Amino acid sequence: MVTPRLDWHLECSACARTRPADGLATVCDCGQPWLVRYDGRRPGPAGEAESRWREGMWRFRAFLPLCQGEEPVTLGEGDTPLLRIDRTGRRLGFGNLWLKDEGTNPTGSFKARGLSAAVTRAVAAGAARFVVPTAGNAGVAAAAYAARAGASARIYAPRTTPAAILAQIVTFGGELIVLDGHIGDCGKAARNFAAESGATDLSTLREPYRIEGKKTLGLEIAARMGWRLPDAIIYPTGGGTGLIGMWKVFRELLEAGWVEGPLPRMYCVQSDGCAPVVRAFERGQDHCDPWPEPWTIASGLRVPGPLGDRLILRALHASGGAAIAVSDEQITRVAREVSAEEGIDLSPEGGAAIAAAIVGRERGWLRPDESIVAFNTGAGWLYRNPADLLQS
Numbered sequence: 001m002v003t004p005r006l007d008w009h010l011e012c013s014a015c016a017r018t019r020p021a022d023g024l025a026t027v028c029d030c031g032q033p034w035l036v037r038y039d040g041r042r043p044g045p046a047g048e049a050e051s052r053w054r055e056g057m058w059r060f061r062a063f064l065p066l067c068q069g070e071e072p073v074t075l076g077e078g079d080t081p082l083l084r085i086d087r088t089g090r091r092l093g094f095g096n097l098w099l100k101d102e103g104t105n106p107t108g109s110f111k112a113r114g115l116s117a118a119v120t121r122a123v124a125a126g127a128a129r130f131v132v133p134t135a136g137n138a139g140v141a142a143a144a145y146a147a148r149a150g151a152s153a154r155i156y157a158p159r160t161t162p163a164a165i166l167a168q169i170v171t172f173g174g175e176l177i178v179l180d181g182h183i184g185d186c187g188k189a190a191r192n193f194a195a196e197s198g199a200t201d202l203s204t205l206r207e208p209y210r211i212e213g214k215k216t217l218g219l220e221i222a223a224r225m226g227w228r229l230p231d232a233i234i235y236p237t238g239g240g241t242g243l244i245g246m247w248k249v250f251r252e253l254l255e256a257g258w259v260e261g262p263l264p265r266m267y268c269v270q271s272d273g274c275a276p277v278v279r280a281f282e283r284g285q286d287h288c289d290p291w292p293e294p295w296t297i298a299s300g301l302r303v304p305g306p307l308g309d310r311l312i313l314r315a316l317h318a319s320g321g322a323a324i325a326v327s328d329e330q331i332t333r334v335a336r337e338v339s340a341e342e343g344i345d346l347s348p349e350g351g352a353a354i355a356a357a358i359v360g361r362e363r364g365w366l367r368p369d370e371s372i373v374a375f376n377t378g379a380g381w382l383y384r385n386p387a388d389l390l391q392s
């Protein structure tokens with residue numbers, strides 16, 4: 001196999017050590033995640049079509065880890081709708097409220113973006129076998145992108161994962177292992193399996209490229225808004241990849257001159273049944289303490305001890321944002337209301353984002369005239385049991 005020349009390197013997010021990007025990187029010796037730094041790339045002017053990829057997230061390849069002439073492992077992820085939700089906005093007292101509907105991605109969630117990038121780089125480095133712990137949607141995406149690359153994937157998921165999500169993992173040929181416990185327990189099992197089998201671990205921030213894929217959330221918002229940025233972004237946060245990725249790319253866009261400041265204030269939302277970032281933010285800590293006995297119906301948010309805690313908290317502070325906890329009862333009610341009101345299939349995580357907008361408005365953090373982008377990170381149907389819905 002000819003190794004393509006990589007025009008980027010890796011830099012530790014904590015101790016600033018660097019290393020070449022060749023091979024399969026995990027985390028720095030200090031235990032913290034690597035970040036991708038591009039060497040002397042000069043993206044052309046904003047909006048210029050730079051590649052033959054006209055559709056999907058890979059059209060932004062000037063900001064992505066892809067070599068000259070290289071083809072990514074893709075299922076057409078990205079280019080999801082950024083929808084104004086005026087009816088909901090008016091009801092809640094906002095004049096400029098938007099929802100980015102990530103449920104329309106292949107595999108039903110924005111995990112497609114990160115896994116497309118991670119699997120692309122891992123396969124280029126010779127990986128043929130993957131493992132991932134998941135609260136649900138990452139497992140679906142890992143199974144699908146592994147299949148797309150002609151590789152195999154073992155997926156560790158909690159027994160409490162919604163049945164439709166588990167079924168999708170199996171549908172895409174994933175080797176599903178269901179465990180009692182939460183994603184932290186699945187993570188340990190995945191790391192053991194990786195150590196004994198040589199499988200490549202795709203866990204959040206244990207490889208550097210899922211962040212790069214998630215950067216395209218920010219690129220698409222900026223492109224859609226004519227290379228301007230909204231005032232605030234509300235992001236349902238589990239491992240934090242998307243929040244970290246968007247904050248990274250906003251700074252890369254500033255540096256490239258594609259946008260001007262100020263950058264959006266970043267708001268993280270979690271369920272009050274698992275809110276390690278919110279608690280750390282409120283206590284003024286620079287890291288999270290693991291949340292004991294995490295539980296929420298928003299399974300993507302059930303991450304008791306995120307590895308990217310320092311990066312998440314740094315982005316909240318640097319952007320002038322905040323962290324907001326909402327209850328599962330609010331999450332469920334708001335997801336149901338907005339789905340019926342706007343015709344968008346909100347996942348519980350999407351419900352959490354709009355519920356957080358209500359809280360932010362009450363606290364005076366979000367003003368009625370501001371442009372606000374909330375995320376529906378996954379498709380609601382993946383969480384539902386149709387029989388329950390039709391009975392009640």
Ligand SMILES: *Cc1c(COP(=O)(O)O)cnc(C)c1O
Pocket residue numbers: 109111136137138204236237238239240241242243300301347349377378379
């Ligand atoms: C994984 C997931 C999240 C959390 O995303 P992170 O980038 O890990 O914080 C939110 N919503 C859904 C639907 C998810 O699948």
